[in-house]
Amino acid sequence: MKRSLFVKLVVLYLVSAVFMFLLLNTYGMKHYEQKLVEEKKMLLYTQALSLSNDYMTDYYNQDISLEDLSARIKAMAIMLDSRIWIVNKNGIVISDTASGIITENPINIFEMDSDFLYQHQPFPNSASLKNVLSEPMVSVVYKVLYKYQVRGYVVIHYSMNKIHKSSLSFTDTLNLCLLVFCAIQALIFSCLYFITLRPLNKLNKAALAYTKGNYSYPITVKTTDEFGTLASSLSYMSGEIRNLDNYQKKFVANISHDFRSPLTSIKGYAEALMDGTIPYEMKDKYLGIILFETERLNKLTGSLLTLNGFENKGILLEKTSFDINHIIKKTAESFEGSCKDKKITLNLLFSNKVILVDADMGKIQQVLYNLLDNAIKFSPQSSTIKISTQEKGDKVFVSVKDYGIGIPKESINKIWERFYKTDASRGKDKKGTGLGLSITKEIITAHNENINVISTQGVGTEFIFTLPRTGGFM
Numbered sequence: 059m060k061r062s063l064f065v066k067l068v069v070l071y072l073v074s075a076v077f078m079f080l081l082l083n084t085y086g087m088k089h090y091e092q093k094l095v096e097e098k099k100m101l102l103y104t105q106a107l108s109l110s111n112d113y114m115t116d117y118y119n120q121d122i123s124l125e126d127l128s129a130r131i132k133a134m135a136i137m138l139d140s141r142i143w144i145v146n147k148n149g150i151v152i153s154d155t156a157s158g159i160i161t162e163n164p165i166n167i168f169e170m171d172s173d174f175l176y177q178h179q180p181f182p183n184s185a186s187l188k189n190v191l192s193e194p195m196v197s198v199v200y201k202v203l204y205k206y207q208v209r210g211y212v213v214i215h216y217s218m219n220k221i222h223k224s225s226l227s228f229t230d231t232l233n234l235c236l237l238v239f240c241a242i243q244a245l246i247f248s249c250l251y252f253i254t255l256r257p258l259n260k261l262n263k264a265a266l267a268y269t270k271g272n273y274s275y276p277i278t279v280k281t282t283d284e285f286g287t288l289a290s291s292l293s294y295m296s297g298e299i300r301n302l303d304n305y306q307k308k309f310v311a312n313i314s315h316d317f318r319s320p321l322t323s324i325k326g327y328a329e330a331l332m333d334g335t336i337p338y339e340m341k342d343k344y345l346g347i348i349l350f351e352t353e354r355l356n357k358l359t360g361s362l363l364t365l366n367g368f369e370n371k372g373i374l375l376e377k378t379s380f381d382i383n384h385i386i387k388k389t390a391e392s393f394e395g396s397c398k399d400k401k402i403t404l405n406l407l408f409s410n411k412v413i414l415v416d417a418d419m420g421k422i423q424q425v426l427y428n429l430l431d432n433a434i435k436f437s438p439q440s441s442t443i444k445i446s447t448q449e450k451g452d453k454v455f456v457s458v459k460d461y462g463i464g465i466p467k468e469s470i471n472k473i474w475e476r477f478y479k480t481d482a483s484r485g486k487d488k489k490g491t492g493l494g495l496s497i498t499k500e501i502i503t504a505h506n507e508n509i510n511v512i513s514t515q516g517v518g519t520e521f522i523f524t525l526p527r528t529g530g531f532m
Contacts, residue, residue: 074243078239095218103181113131114144145213148166150164175211193217268292277292327347378416382454385422402434405445422525441460461517465515507524507525507526
């Protein structure tokens with residue numbers, strides 16, 4: 059990744075620098091040179107007009123001589139850094155700032171290019187005069203009119219090489235600026251490279267560590283930009299994965315423990331029955347134990363399937379209005395045998411004879427069953443369990459209270475976790491799966507209601523949950 063990013067940045071930098079250099083030294087220079095030519099033509103044409111107005115009329119009026127005219131245009135030629143011709147109407151150059159007044163072997167422009175002086179535009183192509191002009195020129199022709207007749211021409215030449223040199227000089231300045239710009243750009247690219255690479259490397263190392271299971275690997279990116287946000291997201295993700303990983307390990311450990319114990323009993327007693335270790339007259343007892351362990355496994359499997367269904371599909375509620383007191387009575391009746399064995403008294407206290415609630419009757423009955431089963435399990439012999447309902451506003455509060463061993467303070471917040479069992483319950487009771495309270499919590503939460511627990515070790519435990527009240531008094 060590091061090399062790839064570096065190469066991309068270098069290629070981007072080189073491409074942009076080369077492109078700017080080529081653009082500047084081709085199109086840019088030609089465009090600027092053309093602009094200089096146009097500006098020079100306009101300047102020369104203006105000067106030719108000025109020269110004609112200032113001197114040519116005086117010359118044709120014979121107020122100044124040809125020598126005076128030549129001297130004056132020579133001064134102007136020096137000022138313009140150009141070459142000026144005075145041409146008569148026959149196309150003969152009578153004065154040339156490069157050689158003065160021409161008396162011998164005069165230059166006849168018509169013989170070289172008959173259209174040079176007669177073109178419609180005042181900027182003819184000087185290429186046809188290459189035998190006279192030693193280099194390419196920008197030429198301007200101005201017709202001199204005297205008494206409404208063409209009496210001659212003012213021709214001004216300016217070297218194209220000088221324009222080209224000016225263009226090169228300007229382009230060299232721009233190239234120098236481009237070089238400075240490229241140096242600054244290289245510095246900026248370097249800064250960007252290191253600014254982005256360092257957090258990327260840290261994030262990449264963290265990601266690799268997480269893939270290897272090291273979810274505690276710290277991310278030291280502390281910036282407040284997008285990298286910092288990504289680092290926070292990765293840290294949060296690793297924490298969630300770590301919790302999930304811990305949960306899975308705990309899940310496997312718990313499920314292994316809860317399945318292994320009954321399976322070991324079933325296997326051991328079944329083998330003993332088969333090989334005759336257990337006497338025939340004792341088989342009913344041990345078949346009963348096998349049946350008991352089988353029911354335990356069935357209950358555990360059913361609870362797991364219930365929770366898995368809650369996770370995958372959510373809890374689908376079939377809400378109806380029903381009498382919560384009636385459901386409590388029916389649920390209490392199903393524990394008559396268990397209560398008789400432990401001489402436990404169920405005390406039902408209802409604030410009204412009938413209390414209607416709006417909920418899923420089957421699932422609320424499951425909640426009551428789980429809470430009562432828990433209360434009986436942890437209640438001592440000859441004790442009392444109190445189940446009560448009370449109306450407060452638009453809510454009905456249902457309480458299941460026992461006077462058993464209670465829940466240790468450090469375990470209060472863990473009882474809703476799957477497979478969680480206090481040490482006392484795991485050693486004392488083999489029927490519990492550690493899933494009952496998890497299912498209870500899921501069902502009450504699905505109703506958008508609350509369930510709370512109040513417990514004091516050695517005194518007892520009370521579970522209180524709410525349901526929406528939908529009926530009146532009867």
